[in-house]
Amino acid sequence: MKTILKNCKLITPPFSEEKLYDIFIEGGLIADIGENLHVEDAKELDLDGHVVLPGFIDMHCNICEPGFENIEDISTVSRSAARGGFTSITCEPNTKPVIDNKTVVEYIISKSKAQASVNIYPYGSMSMGCEGTAIAEIGEMYEAGVVAISDGDEFIDSAALMRNVMRYSRMFDLPIMTHCEDRSLSGKGVMNEGYTASCLGLSGMPREAEELQVARNILLAEITGARLHIAHVSTGGSVRMVRDAKNVVCR
Amino acid sequence: MALHRKDFFGLRDLTADDIRYILSTAETMKYILNQKNKKAPHLQGKSVIILFYEQSARAKLSYELAAQHLSANVVDMTNSAHSMERESLQDMGQLVDQMGADFIILRHPMAGAARLLAECVEASVINAGDGYNENPGQSLLDLLTIKERKGSFEGLKVAIIGDLLHSRVAKSNIWGLTKLGAEVCVSGPPTFLLPGIEKFGVQVHYDVREAVNQADVILTTRMRMEAQDKTFLPSLDEYKRFFRIDHNLLRYAKEDAIVMHPGPIQRGIEISDGVIDSPQCIINDQIANSVAVRMAMFYILSQMGGALA
Numbered sequence: 001m002k003t004i005l006k007n008c009k010l011i012t013p014p015f016s017e018e019k020l021y022d023i024f025i026e027g028g029l030i031a032d033i034g035e036n037l038h039v040e041d042a043k044e045l046d047l048d049g050h051v052v053l054p055g056f057i058d059m060h061c062n063i064c065e066p067g068f069e070n071i072e073d074i075s076t077v078s079r080s081a082a083r084g085g086f087t088s089i090t091c092e093p094n095t096k097p098v099i100d101n102k103t104v105v106e107y108i109i110s111k112s113k114a115q116a117s118v119n120i121y122p123y124g125s126m127s128m129g130c131e132g133t134a135i136a137e138i139g140e141m142y143e144a145g146v147v148a149i150s151d152g153d154e155f156i157d158s159a160a161l162m163r164n165v166m167r168y169s170r171m172f173d174l175p176i177m178t179h180c181e182d183r184s185l186s187g188k189g190v191m192n193e194g195y196t197a198s199c200l201g202l203s204g205m206p207r208e209a210e211e212l213q214v215a216r217n218i219l220l221a222e223i224t225g226a227r228l229h230i231a232h233v234s235t236g237g238s239v240r241m242v243r244d245a246k247n248v249v250c251r
Numbered sequence: 252m253a254l255h256r257k258d259f260f261g262l263r264d265l266t267a268d269d270i271r272y273i274l275s276t277a278e279t280m281k282y283i284l285n286q287k288n289k290k291a292p293h294l295q296g297k298s299v300i301i302l303f304y305e306q307s308a309r310a311k312l313s314y315e316l317a318a319q320h321l322s323a324n325v326v327d328m329t330n331s332a333h334s335m336e337r338e339s340l341q342d343m344g345q346l347v348d349q350m351g352a353d354f355i356i357l358r359h360p361m362a363g364a365a366r367l368l369a370e371c372v373e374a375s376v377i378n379a380g381d382g383y384n385e386n387p388g389q390s391l392l393d394l395l396t397i398k399e400r401k402g403s404f405e406g407l408k409v410a411i412i413g414d415l416l417h418s419r420v421a422k423s424n425i426w427g428l429t430k431l432g433a434e435v436c437v438s439g440p441p442t443f444l445l446p447g448i449e450k451f452g453v454q455v456h457y458d459v460r461e462a463v464n465q466a467d468v469i470l471t472t473r474m475r476m477e478a479q480d481k482t483f484l485p486s487l488d489e490y491k492r493f494f495r496i497d498h499n500l501l502r503y504a505k506e507d508a509i510v511m512h513p514g515p516i517q518r519g520i521e522i523s524d525g526v527i528d529s530p531q532c533i534i535n536d537q538i539a540n541s542v543a544v545r546m547a548m549f550y551i552l553s554q555m556g557g558a559l560a
Contacts, residue, residue, distance in 0.1 A: 134481035135442075139489045161482045167441040168484075171457050171493070 002026050002042035008052040020049060055087025055118075059177070059251060060231060063089075063120065066107065067096025074108070078116035087118050093125040094152035100125040100136040102144035109145050123150045123177065126165045130154045135165055142172040148229070150177035155213060157182075162217065166226035175227040178217050180238070185209035207235040214238045218245045255555055258369040258376040259548055261385030262426040270427055274395050277540070277547035283320060284543055293550050294323035297353040301327040302343065303379065304359045309514055309541065310379050310388065314356045317545035323354070340364060341371050348372040354549065357381070375552045383417055389513050390423030392544040394431070396537050397468055400509050404431035410462045410504075411435060411453075412494055413472035413521065414443040420513045421472050425451050438462035439472075439494060442483040459494050466504040469496055471512045471521045487520050497523035501531065509533050 005023040010033070015021060022037040023030060058081065064072035081089050091108060093099035099108070105122050112120035124141035128134045130151045138149060149169060155178070156162045169176055186209035191197050193204025214230055218241055221228035230250035233239055242250045262270065283291045299318040303311055311327070318325045328347075338346070340359070347355055355372065357365050358379035365378035380386040394404075401407055409428055415421050415437055422445075428435050435453040437444070438461070448455055456462040463469060474490050484490060496510055510522060510532045518524055526532050 128485070135483070135485045137485040137489050139485070139493055143492075158482070164442045164482045167444075170441050 001028075002039055004037055004039060004042045004044050005052065006037075006044055006046045007049055008047050009049050010052055012054060023052065053085065056085050057088040058086050059090050061089040061091060062094060063091040063108070065095065065111070066104065074111050074120065075115040078112070078118045078120065081118045089118060089120055090147065091120055091122040092152040093123050093130060093150060094154075098125050098129050099123065099141070099146070100128050100130070102137070102140045105141050105144035105146055121147045123148050124174075125149065126151045126176070127154075127156060127161065132156045132158060132161065135161065135168060138165075138168060138174070139172065142174060146174070148175040148177050150231075151179065153179050155179055155181050155183065159216060159220070163220050163224060166220055166224040166228075169226055170224065173227065175229050176221075177229045177231050178213075179231050180210050180213035180217060180233075182209045182213050185212070207237060210235055211237040211241070214241055218242070218248055221248055222246060257552070257555070258365070258378075259387050259552065260365050260369070260376075260378045260381075261387045262390055262423045262430070263385065265427075265430070267430040267432075270391070270394065270431060273391055273544075273547050273551060274398055276551060277391070277395050277544045280543040280546040280550070281540075283546070289320050290322060291320065292322050294318065294321035294353075294553060296322075297553065298324040298326065298351065299354040299356065299549070300347050300352045300374075301325065301329060301356045302347070302358075303327075303329045303356075304364075305380065307358060307379075309538070310358065310386075313388070313541040314377075314379065314545050317542045317549060318354070320542070321546055321549055323549070326352075340368055344368045344372040344374075348374050354552070377548060377552070380419055382419070383422075384419055385423040385426075386419040386513075387423055388541070388545055388548065389420045390427055391548070392537055392540040393420070393424055393470065393511060393513070394427050395540045395544055396511065396533060397509070399536070399540075400533065401467055404428065404433045407433040407468065408466045408505075409433050409435050409468040409470065410466040411437045411470045411472070412459060412462065412496065413439045413490075414474055415439055415445045415448065415472070416443045417475075418472040421470070424470060425453060429453065436462040436466070440484055440490065459500065460503050463496075463500055463503045466508050469501075469504060469508060469510045471496060471510070473513065473515070474517065474521055487517070491520050495520065495523055496526055498525055501526065507531075511537055514538070 003025045007020045008023055010021050011017050021033055021035055024032040024037050024039055063074060063077050065074045097104055099105060099122055108122045124138060124146035125136045126149050128136050132154060166176060186205040189203045189205030191202055191204055193206040197204035217228060228248045230242060233250045242248050283289060301311060301314060315325050352374045354375050356377045356379050357368055359381050362382035362384035364381045365376050369376040379388060411421050425435060429452045436456055437453050438456045438459040474487060476487055510526055512522060512534055518527060
């Protein structure tokens, strides 16, 4: 099946925003991109200068299946993602049961192949049940196909466990996605602590709730050599620490 | 040549020559064991006290038998564990010493216990295992077994696989093998690797296949899962998946590679059933050497030091 999308605006390098390009698709794959392409027997679609972008990747999605299908499931989440232009999404391990063993990993991967129209990549949990007490079967999950490990929105309080997770993960070279929040500090906060919160009479979350744990995880990663990714950084202090650290990335 | 020492703490204090001397003495002791009447007078009139603060079947048996074969009087104090807990190690040592003991065999959960005891008694102290530190008896019998099978240590490729953090036998073996000129590679779950292990003169590999590549000897360690280990290793299943010595893994080693384990072994976890029952796994040879090596240790100490000189 051959198709040519004509008059596309491409804004990613190496293409120029000033020109319009044609994209030739054959057998479901992009075969050529250039100006004024002509191929015999190809169906032509004129995009009239609309923008064509590479598929987006969302690295922090809650798939909700298994366990919370009343909210969302693999097929609905993939349709939403596709509608928004996201061709690859990852799956946080906060399902029920938690993704802490190969069975859940295999379930998600096979169901996604059958029902999802986008790529779904599962994360494995760092601790059993995301409870932060015992290390999860990371090796088994790595072989089943997880692309990274994470405890979702949970934070591992025990530095000893976090350190062991980082050391253990070096066997498989898996990135570690961490949610940095010291709940003993953020408590029941609903917004940033500060003047506005005080005016409104709302409980605030102080920046140290995030920054202390960012500092801890960066230090542990530097010492253990783990591949650290800090999820949803939200303070200037955190950004500064990530920038100064070696080999740590964030979002 | 002889070792001028009163006690045996471990292989860290021994030189390569010391170790070779002990091994050749052990080989001579094997002659005694091969006779119908396994009795020799070397320790006649001497007494050996066994003081084990930790459970053990094989080590205790081999020390007892070794002492009996050499005609010593043996007293096992392990049943007085109750009183052992109430008295300090030094006091226990004084008690035993004043009653005229010549040898004390100590197994204790704290590193350095044997050295502490030796400093306050005149008897010769043999360390049968102290905490996570060393176990010279087991290590020497491993070395003897390797020597019998492979001839020499120079350039021999040895892989040590498993829990290095908690294995005192592995530590003693690392000291001994590196001194004797072997090339040592280690591998295990990263949470069980000894911090600073590169300074021991060994190569560390995260991938067990690299450690075992072209190995002549594969030494394994006991994998025990205690409650507090839940943060170190998810399960023994996970250990088995990545580090178990089975026929697939042995394809990377030399064809005549030997596989060893200090025991007791968990079948199917540290080594697969197939390999345990194959001629490459020489655990029985190790056990056979365990008494001879301890006899050598007794004999050498009796020649040199302590209350006996």
